[in-house]
Amino acid sequence: MSADLPDFEHLVPEGDSVTRAVCRRCGFINYQNPKIVVGSVVRADGGILMCRRAIEPRSGYWTLPAGYLEQHETPEDGARREAQEEACAEIAIDALLAVYSIPRLSQVQLIYRARLASDYAPGPESREVEVFAWEAIPWPDLAFPSVHWALRHEREAAANGGAPFANPDGTSGGIMPDGGPWGGEE
Amino acid sequence: MSADLPDFEHLVPEGDSVTRAVCRRCGFINYQNPKIVVGSVVRADGGILMCRRAIEPRSGYWTLPAGYLEQHETPEDGARREAQEEACAEIAIDALLAVYSIPRLSQVQLIYRARLASDYAPGPESREVEVFAWEAIPWPDLAFPSVHWALRHEREAAANGGAPFANPDGTSGGIMPDGGPWGGEE
Numbered sequence: 466m467s468a469d470l471p472d473f474e475h476l477v478p479e480g481d482s483v484t485r486a487v488c489r490r491c492g493f494i495n496y497q498n499p500k501i502v503v504g505s506v507v508r509a510d511g512g513i514l515m516c517r518r519a520i521e522p523r524s525g526y527w528t529l530p531a532g533y534l535e536q537h538e539t540p541e542d543g544a545r546r547e548a549q550e551e552a553c554a555e556i557a558i559d560a561l562l563a564v565y566s567i568p569r570l571s572q573v574q575l576i577y578r579a580r581l582a583s584d585y586a587p588g589p590e591s592r593e594v595e596v597f598a599w600e601a602i603p604w605p606d607l608a609f610p611s612v613h614w615a616l617r618h619e620r621e622a623a624a625n626g627g628a629p630f631a632n633p634d635g636t637s638g639g640i641m642p643d644g645g646p647w648g649g650e651e
Numbered sequence: 652m653s654a655d656l657p658d659f660e661h662l663v664p665e666g667d668s669v670t671r672a673v674c675r676r677c678g679f680i681n682y683q684n685p686k687i688v689v690g691s692v693v694r695a696d697g698g699i700l701m702c703r704r705a706i707e708p709r710s711g712y713w714t715l716p717a718g719y720l721e722q723h724e725t726p727e728d729g730a731r732r733e734a735q736e737e738a739c740a741e742i743a744i745d746a747l748l749a750v751y752s753i754p755r756l757s758q759v760q761l762i763y764r765a766r767l768a769s770d771y772a773p774g775p776e777s778r779e780v781e782v783f784a785w786e787a788i789p790w791p792d793l794a795f796p797s798v799h800w801a802l803r804h805e806r807e808a809a810a811n812g813g814a815p816f817a818n819p820d821g822t823s824g825g826i827m828p829d830g831g832p833w834g835g836e837e
């Protein structure tokens with residue numbers, strides 16, 4: 466490790482109430498905040514637009530267009546940007562579908578209901594982009610528990626309304642499911 | 652400025668697509684993420700619990716218990732913690748009231764509807780904590796536009812449902828209002 470790299474220790478700075486990473490060399494405080502993931506369930510011709518990941522984690526598995534919200538971006542703009550980046554797709558956002566919380570990863574996810582408004586193609590982070598009818602969704606090959614949740618909640622919202630949803634009872638998005646519709650948990 | 656302090660310049664790191672603050676001395680990348688504010692509109696005896704700020708910005712003005720979500724915290728836990736810290740109050744959360752976005756500040760706010768479940772008193776960041784009947788709310792002395800929004804949306808949710816709400820049309824939470832119920836804008 467270069468002698469120039471920051472050398473962080475974890476302590477509670479004066480006047481603060483929470484442990485922060487503070488550089489031993491210069492006192493720089495590296496505030497870590499939870500991250501906001503924005504994404505969408507995009508309906509297209511009666512199917513759902515999905516992306517097969519070309520990057521880790523979960524490369525090769527199927528996901529929804531989603532990613533980290535950037536500075537000075539609204540969540541809706543972020544969800545549109547991610548659909549453009551990952552699926553080369555323009556989308557029209559309808560409403561908030563779900564707010565999920567994954568405290569282990571310090572993540573809050575805002576997932577929107579949307580409609581496809583253009584063609585689509587894989588962006589640099591996707592191997593394939595495809596529109597799946599509900600029955601054809603590759604359930605065993607979904608990338609993350611929250612992809613399960615969002616697909617099920619989209620189904621429920623389309624049938625009965627009720628959006629936005631939160632985490633299914635008893636789930637915290639920790640690990641990939643082995644079976645049940647909502648994903649297994651630690 | 653100490654010669655040891657990080658010396659950040661703004662550029663797009665290799666393999667990235669967004670401008671980051673990168674230390675000229677050692678290459679440390681200071682990823683800046685939007686921040687999540689969690690808070691609540693707390694009903695108590697037909698009134699709303701409010702806190703008069705003891706700290707800047709907007710010291711002396713009235714606000715709702717709210718603050719930054721911490722690492723590994725769910726938004727609901729964060730809203731409960733903020734009510735405890737700012738108003739020494741336990742609250743019972745009912746539902747999500749609103750998701751506001753303030754892109755100028757890179758903030759996303761998750762505001763919950765809640766009920767007071769204990770006594771209350773000013774915490775270290777509050778000069779006073781009070782329960783106001785609707786007519787007695789100190790409207791000219793509210794700290795932030797989103798406090799206006801949340802109070803109005805609570806009123807609407809109590810009367811007609813419809814939560815969660817988003818920013819009122821045409822608002823982005825930029826500056827404090829001079830008059831209208833939703834706050835003036837840049």
Ligand SMILES: [Zn+2]
Pocket residue numbers: 470471472488489490491492493655656657
């Ligand atoms: Zn340092």
Ligand SMILES: [Zn+2]
Pocket residue numbers: 469470471656657658674675676677678679
């Ligand atoms: Zn440095």
